[in-house]
Amino acid sequence: MNKPFRTWKQLRDNFGVKSYVDAFLGSLMYTLFVIIPVILIYIQVMSMYYHRLYVIAFLMTITCSGIAVFQLWLWKKAFMLKRPELTAKDFPVIDKQMIINAIIVFLIGVIIILLVVPILQV
């Protein structure tokens, strides 16, 4: 259970807190540049095609899962740019986290679609 936490801690120790946080903030900033217009587009498409609400909300959930993966990919890329000797295969913990985050975001989306959307429609 503690293994993933240990691996993340190890990664932090390898790069140092400053580089670790810097890489994270960089990935977060560029992810925000992507997610803001994407969310706006989905909300506006939803408002104009409300009769397709569930389909659009489902697509939005998949897209958000993809963006969650994209953020981690950017984080990994930032680490690799800081240490050019490392390759994509040197970050198995981030690869695993990509899958976990994608699943979490997808499940949150499904819960919203199944529980929150019907309530809002009344």
Add this chain to the structure above:
Amino acid sequence: MNELTKYLWPTIKVLIVPYVLLMFLLIYRIDYQIIAPGGITEVESLIDVDYEVDESKGSFSSTYVISFRKPTFFQFIISDFSKYNKVYILSESYAHYTDSEVRQISYIQKYTSIDAAVKVAYEYASEVNSEIVFGEDAIFNVTIVYGKDAELMHYDSIGLGDEFVSMVGDENVVIDDITLVSSAMTEGNVYKFLFKEEDGTMYEAEVSATDFLSSNIQFRTYTLINENAIYPTYQETDSNIGGPSGGLLQTLAIYNMLVDEDMTKGYKIAGTGTISYDGQVGQIGGMTQKIATAHINQVDYFFVPGTTTSNYLEALAACEKYGIDPEGWLIPVETFSEAVAFLEGLDANE
């Protein structure tokens, strides 16, 4: 962050102009109104009557559309790809209201519409079910602030939906009937009005005779229900959907909750049309999108106002446009009793 920026810089250079343009399209709002198909809501989820009758096999649903004031450029563009959506230039009478004020007006219309529906349904039901009590003291009139002109910034203390209680007219006469207010005013003078907020707080505001007489500040009188004087009682559920166009279907659903016969006969019944206090069915907006909504939701029958009204003609045109056979599906009615007569004539859906 610097390494990442350097790495992404070629992409950023290529995308920055389209990105800024896209954000502009997504944020800048224009003075139009778009009406798009919405959904249907079973009236039972909005109103619950404390009375035991057999459970209905079918349902009564009101139909709502999405009315979008001041859409962004992006919404305006994508709206054009849908055969169901319609774009209008924003009506001047609503242009000066904020989104929240429009929502408030829409909720006022809905709540007063439900009271009208209760009145009509209980009165009709009391004729066929002796247990239903709806006496003369079951209704009372309330006058509320319904609208304000754009320039009346100095009336910001007066809230939409606040109740008019009284005013002090010429020669200090206290008037509590809105229809008598104009006779107690002299052009050019300013008068003290007493208002009541929803939570019961009273406050005074000064209104000029000119603004009142030229309807720059508008009042409307509604008949509301005194729940202590009716049997059975009912509860309304909060909802995000506003407007008065569910009136007819709300009346039918409430009536169905008060009589033994299952008026739905096992069908999925929807429709649109306001209801007046005497049971007349009134016209509504967004008919084309409501027909589309009903069609998408596969309802069995759809009530529309009137037989010769523009709403009915619009509904027929929409049916033709979307390939719906209106025969036996589109049901024009002018009164609540016509709708009841139609439902009584239906065979049960097995």
